[in-house]
Structures are given as C-alpha cells and as structure tokens.
Amino acid sequence: xxxxxxxxxxxxxxxxxxxxxxxxxxxxxxxxxxxxxxxxxxxxxxxxxxxxxxxxxxxxxxxxxxxxxxxxxxxxxxxxxxxxxxxxxxxxxxxxxxxxxxxxxxxxxxxxxxxxxxxxxxxxxxxxxxxxxxxxxxxxxxxxxxxxxxxxxxxxxxxxxx
Numbered sequence: 001x002x003x004x005x006x007x008x009x010x011x012x013x014x015x016x017x018x019x020x021x022x023x024x025x026x027x028x029x030x031x032x033x034x035x036x037x038x039x040x041x042x043x044x045x046x047x048x049x050x051x052x053x054x055x056x057x058x059x060x061x062x063x064x065x066x067x068x069x070x071x072x073x074x075x076x077x078x079x080x081x082x083x084x085x086x087x088x089x090x091x092x093x094x095x096x097x098x099x100x101x102x103x104x105x106x107x108x109x110x111x112x113x114x115x116x117x118x119x120x121x122x123x124x125x126x127x128x129x130x131x132x133x134x135x136x137x138x139x140x141x142x143x144x145x146x147x148x149x150x151x152x153x154x155x156x157x158x159x160x161x162x
Contacts, residue, residue: 002078009071017068017145020061024104024138027054028131031111035128037121048115055108062101069094090151097144100137107134 033047069091076082107130114127 002075005071005075005078009068009075012065012068012071013149016061016065020058020065020101021138021142021145023054023057023061024101024108025135025142027051027058027104027108027111028135028138030054031108031115031134032128032131034115035111035124035131037124051112051115055112058101058108059105062105065101066098084156086151086154086156090148093144093148093151097141097148100141100144104134104137104141107137 030047030050034051072094073082073091076084076087081087111127111130111134114123119127
C-alpha cells in the first residue's frame with residue numbers, strides 16, 4: 001500500500017504542481033503584453049487567449065493540486081513518519097505554497113477582470129502594476145515547491161543511504 005500511495009503522491013506532484021507552477025509563472029509575461037497600449041483598440045487583444053488559458057490552468061490545477069499533500073500525508077502515515085521534523089517542515093512549506101498560489105490566483109482574477117472587459121489606459125496601467133508582485137509571488141511559490149522536493153529526496157534520517 002505504501003508504494004501505491006507514494007506513486008500516486010509523486011505522480012500528482014509532477015502532473016499537477018508542475019503545470020500550475022509553469023502557468024502561474026508565465027501569466028505575468030503574457031498579461032503584460034495584453035495590457036500594453038495598443039495602436040488599434042478594436043477587436044480582441046493579441047495574446048488574450050493565452051492569458052485566459054494560463055489563468056484557467058492555474059486555477060484548475062491549483063484545486064486539483066490539493067491531492068498532492070493528501071496523498072503525501074497518507075503515505076507518511078503509512079510509513080509512520082508523520083511526526084518527523086523534515087515532514088513537518090515540508091507540510092509547513094506546502095501550506096505556504098498553497099497560500100502563495102491562492103494569492104497568485106487572486107491577483108490573476110483581478111487582472112482577468114480587466115482583460116475580459118473593455119478598459120481604459122488607466123485601468124490597464126493599474127492592472128499591469130500588479131504584475132511585478134504576481135511575478136514575485138509565483139517565484140516564491142516555485143521556490144517553496146523546490147525546497148519541499150529537496151526535503152522529500154534528502155529526508156533527514158532516511159534509511160535509503162542516499
């Protein structure tokens with residue numbers, strides 16, 4: 001049972017956290033292009049479909065990504081390591097990552113409200129002003145998951161000999 005849970009945990013992490021991280025990280029770049037002043041204001045802005053897709057991937061995979069810590073905790077319980085310091089640190093960092101991703105989605109939502117509706121240059125500048133903060137938040141989100149991954153591999157006190 002432990003091998004099955006661990007396999008599900010790793011697969012969920014790779015297939016769900018990876019795409020959420022990439023989509024959230026790419027969103028500010030494409031949103032910046034969409035919100036830039038355009039010479040021709042008529043019609044949809046170039047890149048708006050990419051921004052919509054990145055936003056949707058971030059939101060959907062963020063929700064589905066909840067399965068990663070669920071499988072992780074089930075695996076840890078099965079292995080009898082729920083109280084180990086490395087796992088507690090990983091769980092804390094996972095909670096931080098979840099909060100950061102929630103903030104990123106919240107900022108994306110605000111930007112998408114502008115992208116989806118006709119806007120003035122002032123509204124576009126206001127939305128674009130949020131993008132550097134969004135880039136920082138998504139970078140910290142990715143860093144949090146990188147540290148969790150390292151903790152999962154190193155596992156202080158591991159019996160794997162690695």
